[in-house]
Amino acid sequence: xxxxxxxxxxxxxxxxxxxxxxxxxxxxxxxxxxxxxxxxxxxxxxxxxxxxxxxxxxxxxxxxxxxxxxxxxxxxxxxxxxxxxxxxxxxxxxxxxxxxxxxxxxxxxxxxxxxxxxxxxxxxxxxxxxxxxxxxxxxxxxxxxxxxxxxxxxxxxxxxxxxxxxxxxxxxxxxxxxxxxxxxxxxxxxxxxxxxxxxxxxxxxxxxxxxxxxxxxxxxxxxxxxxxxxxxxxxxxxxxxxxxxxxxxxxxxxxxxxxxxxxxxxxxxxxxxxxxxxxxxxxxxxxxxxxxxxxxxx
Amino acid sequence: xxxxxxxxxxxxxxxxxxxxxxxxxxxxxxxxxxxxxxxxxxxxxxxxxxxxxxxxxxxxxxxxxxxxxxxxxxxxxxxxxxxxxxxxxxxxxxxxxxxxxxxxxxxxxxxxxxxxxxxxxxxxxxxxxxxxxxxxxxxxxxxxxxxxxxxxxxxxxxxxxxxxxxxxxxxxxxxxxxxxxxxxxxxxxxxxxxxxxxxxxxxxxxxxxxxxxxxxxxxxxxxxxxxxxxxxxxxxxxxxxxxxxxxxxxxxxxxxxxxxxxxxxxxxxxxxxxxxxxxxxxxxxxxxxxxxxxxxxxxxxxxxxxxxxxxxxxxxxxxxxxxxxxxxxxxxxxxxxxxxxxxxxxxxxxxxxxxxxxxxxxxxxxxxxxxxxxxxxxxxxxxxxxxxxxxxxxxxxxxxxxxxxxxxxxxxxxxxxxxxxxxxxxxxxxxxxxxxxxxxxxxxxxxxxxxxxxxxxxxxxxxxxxxxxxxxxxxxxxxxxxxxxxxxxxxxxxxxxxxxxxxxxxxxxxxxxxxxxxxxxxxxxxxxxxxxxxxxxxxxxxxxxxxxxxxxxxxxxxxxxxxxxxxxxxxxxxxxxxxxxxxxxxxxxxxxxxxxxxxxxxxxxxxxxxxxxxxxxxxxxxxxxxxxxxxxxxxxxxxxxxx
Numbered sequence: 001x002x003x004x005x006x007x008x009x010x011x012x013x014x015x016x017x018x019x020x021x022x023x024x025x026x027x028x029x030x031x032x033x034x035x036x037x038x039x040x041x042x043x044x045x046x047x048x049x050x051x052x053x054x055x056x057x058x059x060x061x062x063x064x065x066x067x068x069x070x071x072x073x074x075x076x077x078x079x080x081x082x083x084x085x086x087x088x089x090x091x092x093x094x095x096x097x098x099x100x101x102x103x104x105x106x107x108x109x110x111x112x113x114x115x116x117x118x119x120x121x122x123x124x125x126x127x128x129x130x131x132x133x134x135x136x137x138x139x140x141x142x143x144x145x146x147x148x149x150x151x152x153x154x155x156x157x158x159x160x161x162x163x164x165x166x167x168x169x170x171x172x173x174x175x176x177x178x179x180x181x182x183x184x185x186x187x188x189x190x191x192x193x194x195x196x197x198x199x200x201x202x203x204x205x206x207x208x209x210x211x212x213x214x215x216x217x218x219x220x221x222x223x224x225x226x227x228x229x230x231x232x233x234x235x236x237x238x239x240x241x242x243x244x245x246x247x248x249x250x251x252x253x254x255x256x257x258x259x260x261x262x263x264x265x266x267x268x269x270x271x272x273x274x275x276x277x278x279x280x281x282x283x284x285x286x287x288x289x290x291x292x293x294x295x296x297x298x
Numbered sequence: 299x300x301x302x303x304x305x306x307x308x309x310x311x312x313x314x315x316x317x318x319x320x321x322x323x324x325x326x327x328x329x330x331x332x333x334x335x336x337x338x339x340x341x342x343x344x345x346x347x348x349x350x351x352x353x354x355x356x357x358x359x360x361x362x363x364x365x366x367x368x369x370x371x372x373x374x375x376x377x378x379x380x381x382x383x384x385x386x387x388x389x390x391x392x393x394x395x396x397x398x399x400x401x402x403x404x405x406x407x408x409x410x411x412x413x414x415x416x417x418x419x420x421x422x423x424x425x426x427x428x429x430x431x432x433x434x435x436x437x438x439x440x441x442x443x444x445x446x447x448x449x450x451x452x453x454x455x456x457x458x459x460x461x462x463x464x465x466x467x468x469x470x471x472x473x474x475x476x477x478x479x480x481x482x483x484x485x486x487x488x489x490x491x492x493x494x495x496x497x498x499x500x501x502x503x504x505x506x507x508x509x510x511x512x513x514x515x516x517x518x519x520x521x522x523x524x525x526x527x528x529x530x531x532x533x534x535x536x537x538x539x540x541x542x543x544x545x546x547x548x549x550x551x552x553x554x555x556x557x558x559x560x561x562x563x564x565x566x567x568x569x570x571x572x573x574x575x576x577x578x579x580x581x582x583x584x585x586x587x588x589x590x591x592x593x594x595x596x597x598x599x600x601x602x603x604x605x606x607x608x609x610x611x612x613x614x615x616x617x618x619x620x621x622x623x624x625x626x627x628x629x630x631x632x633x634x635x636x637x638x639x640x641x642x643x644x645x646x647x648x649x650x651x652x653x654x655x656x657x658x659x660x661x662x663x664x665x666x667x668x669x670x671x672x673x674x675x676x677x678x679x680x681x682x683x684x685x686x687x688x689x690x691x692x693x694x695x696x697x698x699x700x701x702x703x704x705x706x707x708x709x710x711x712x713x714x715x716x717x718x719x720x721x722x723x724x725x726x727x728x729x730x731x732x733x734x735x736x737x738x739x740x741x742x743x744x745x746x747x748x749x750x751x752x753x754x755x756x757x758x759x760x761x762x763x764x765x766x767x768x769x770x771x772x773x774x775x776x777x778x779x780x781x782x783x784x785x786x787x788x789x790x791x792x793x794x795x796x797x798x799x800x801x802x803x804x805x806x807x808x809x810x811x812x813x814x815x816x817x818x819x820x821x822x823x824x825x826x827x828x829x830x831x832x833x834x835x836x837x838x839x840x841x842x843x844x845x846x847x848x849x850x851x852x853x854x855x856x857x858x859x860x861x862x863x864x865x866x867x868x869x870x871x872x873x874x875x876x877x878x879x880x881x882x883x884x885x886x887x888x889x890x891x892x893x894x895x896x897x898x899x900x901x902x903x904x905x906x907x908x909x910x911x912x913x914x915x916x917x918x919x920x921x922x923x924x925x926x927x928x929x930x931x932x933x934x935x936x937x938x939x940x941x
Contacts, residue, residue: 006597006598007597010597010601026627026628026648027628028625028628028629029625029628029629029630029738029739030738030739030740031628047629048625048627048628048629048630049627049628049629050627050628056507065742067739067740067741067742068740068741068742068747068791068792069741069742069743070741070742070743070746070747070750072746072750091750091754093741093747093791133717133718134717136693136761137693137694137695137717137718137761138695138761138762139695139696139697139762139763139764140762141762144758144761144762146757146758146761170791171790171791173750173751173754174754174757175750175753175754175757176690176692176753176757177692177693177757177761178690178691178692178693179693179718179720184691184720187718187719187720188720188808188810188811190719191719191720191807191811191814192811192814195811195814195815195817195818196814196817198818198821199814199817199818199820199821200821201821202818202821202822202824202825203821203824203825203828205825206824206825206826206827206828206829207825207828209825209828209829209832210828210829210831210832211832212832213829213832213833213835213836214832214835214836216836217832217835217836217839217840218839220840220843221839221840221842221843222843224840224843224844224846224847225843225846225847225850227847228846228847228848228850228851229850231850231851231854232850232851232853232854233854234854235851235854235855235857235858236854236857236858236861238858239854239857239858239859239860239861239862240861242858242861242862242865243861243862243864243865245865246865246866246868246869247865247868247869249869249872249873250872252876253876253879256872256875256876256879257872259887260872260875260890263890263891263894266894266895266898267894267897267898270898270899270902273901273902273903274901274902274903275902275903275904275905275920276899276902276903276904276905277904277905277907277918278904278905278906278907279906279907280906280907280908283888283891283892284892284895285906288906
């Protein structure tokens with residue numbers, strides 16, 4: 001019996017807890033709760049705290065996160081005013097401004113983001129289409145028009161979002177700008193070609209320098225050699241001239257000079273191992289003939 | 299009376315089959331998976347009832363036969379020649395024996411197989427489900443109704459199963475469970491089905507109220523798990539009973555499940571547990587005061603434990619990197635909402651809760667790249683190798699290149715083309731949370747907002763600089779400007795953070811064109827190499843030329859000197875000889891001639907020929923040598939002309 005009482009008390013406590021859970025609800029800071037009575041929205045509670053309610057199915061509570069939420073748009077291709085295709089992705093910060101309208105028109109955060117995404121995309125393409133590419137990418141910062149684009153987009157989207165979905169847009173920003181694949185490929189080509197041009201320029205500069213240096217070296221060498229040759233010739237000529245001057249003395253007795261010269265030549269040309277055939281008339285070998293004749297003469 | 303039991307069993311089987319059919323139709327209509335998960339349990343109950351009915355029938359017929367036989371033997375003793383023989387081969391007793399020996403042991407295995415296959419099938423179906431359920435309340439109503447009926451039937455069958463035991467206690471000695479105990483199995487199965495039906499009904503209602511099909515799916519998975527566990531239990535039971543020495547007839551009931559009994563007949567479980575403990579320990583444990591104390595204290599202990607668990611949410615432990623925001627019914631408590639790291643006391647959930655924030659830690663968000671685990675990074679980061687798993691490319695402006703002469707046509711094409719380049723930037727943004735309240739209650743997912751802001755700042759910064767600025771010495775300056783811009787944007791968005799550091803690391807042209815950049819450096823090297831080679835040539839050629847020039851000059855000087863000196867010497871010699879000649883010309887000439895001849899002809903081979911004026915022809919053969927000399931080694935080498 002005691003066990004039964006304990007069990008019964010336990011069961012009653014659990015049941016009471018269940019009922020209590022259905023009789024109160026808590027709204028946290030940064031949340032907003034919409035209370036519906038038999039399906040019809042009655043009030044929106046924004047202040048945090050504990051509140052009383054009727055259990056389901058009399059009243060039902062829908063909590064929403066009331067803080068600013070960021071919607072990330074997709075990286076979508078549009079065309080600028082001068083016909084260039086760019087990819088632009090945009091993000092937007094939104095929060096629920098009118099909870100009752102939000103519950104009625106939208107209901108969930110996912111659906112809200114879908115609707116907002118569609119809304120933003122419509123205006124985004126139009127806004128980007130009014131800008132030229134040079135206003136998106138330019139070395140002069142003053143030419144860039146990102147601020148105007150964002151403000152224009154925000155102004156365009158704010159009113160429909162509020163009126164249609166009860167959503168308030170806090171900010172809109174351009175997250176990234178890119179180029180589609182095909183254009184990317186050609187931009188790569190251009191970057192590569194620019195670098196290639198630079199590389200080729202360096203290479204040919206080097207080659208030109210090298211040729212110049214070589215030519216200079218060659219010409220210097222030729223100059224040196226030519227100058228030296230000229231000098232040498234001059235010196236040799238001086239030598240010959242000096243010699244020629246001296247040789248005037250041979251004019252005193254040219255026959256003797258010739259004879260002496262012949263002797264010199266003979267001495268130099270008759271070397272070892274040369275074979276000489278002499279007639280017995282040649283001096284001094286004529287003595288040989290003369291000796292026999294001498295005997296005969298006797 | 300016994301026929302009554304059979305009829306109840308068949309009725310229960312019929313009802314279970316009907317419930318199975320209804321559940322199937324319900325599943326088709328509503329799409330609730332927890333209803334589908336009830337099917338194997340209903341089937342189990344139906345089959346168990348049929349088997350129990352068959353067994354009861356066999357038992358009854360065997361009992362009748364035995365009674366008839368005993369009666370017949372009493373009337374006519376020794377009627378047959380062969381008394382005390384075996385009973386007829388096709389008697390019901392024999393059938394019962396065969397039934398108990400062969401069919402009943404096979405049944406748990408079959409159940410295990412069937413339940414296992416059903417569980418696997420269910421799991422696959424539920425995992426693959428796409429559409430959401432509807433008409434929950436209808437299903438809940440049906441399920442509650444059938445659970446009620448099944449509950450009644452289950453209790454009835456349990457009651458019937460205890461009849462024989464009661465009768466046995468009244469009269470007989472050994473309390474062997476009678477054949478009616480076979481009804482325990484169906485009772486258990488029905489109890490389990492009833493409980494599962496109730497759970498499914500609750501899940502359906504929860505799905506409807508919470509508008510979340512995940513309740514239903516979760517319950518369906520749980521029920522599938524239960525079916526799987528029951529299958530395992532049957533296998534276990536089969537194995538244990540096979541080796542158990544205790545029961546003479548181990549497979550008394552077709553379906554016996556301890557887990558099922560936990561749900562269907564808890565008191566019986568308690569009783570069985572007590573008797574099992576008694577058996578194990580060998581003495582009457584269940585009668586002792588300690589056991590009874592424990593049994594009485596069990597429930598309060600559990601409650602106490604739950605209470606303590608709940609009260610443990612009074613304590614909050616915040617780590618060294620964390621700070622907390624104390625909320626009272628969802629609203630930050632005034633003046634004392636900030637909790638530092640350490641331990642804090644608060645009211646239990648849901649009265650007070652704490653939001654934890656990593657406010658002391660330096661947090662990082664990555665812009666322009668996605669990191670993966672560090673082990674995959676290449677050890678040498680060159681521009682041609684991607685540094686990270688995924689790197690985004692940003693548009694940078696490009697200044698018009700320096701116009702080379704003769705490149706006007708190229709410039710015109712460039713104006714038509716896109717005047718931008720692409721760069722890959724890896725920027726980690728390090729930040730710290732400074733304003734807790736703004737961070738927690740201002741924005742949802744502040745990291746995402748920060749990343750969007752950082753990307754935006756980077757896009758703008760990149761769009762107004764040239765690639766060379768990014769790669770070159772202005773990089774640090776750009777990084778600082780980026781940091782300032784991100785900080786002001788974050789303040790404007792109310793994020794409550796302070797940007798500590800924006801790192802401009804990993805700025806490089808896209809990997810697809812990086813090799814072109816590297817080849818420029820290679821070209822510079824080649825230029826230098828060509829120039830140096832030419833200089834080497836110069837260094838090689840000029841000194842040689844200078845040396846040759848010197849040599850020529852020296853040669854010429856030597857020649858001049860020689861000529862001059864020689865000429866002077868010759869002239870002196872000639873003048874002396876002239877003097878001698880003028881003294882006596884003939885003698886001088888002859889003596890000089892003869893001495894010269896002597897010197898000249900000394901080494902020559904001489905042939906002196908008498909030359910009369912005749913017509914004799916002399917033949918000289920100079921090919922043969924006149925005399926063989928040991929040192930005749932051929933013609934002598936050419937010697938220098940003495941000067």
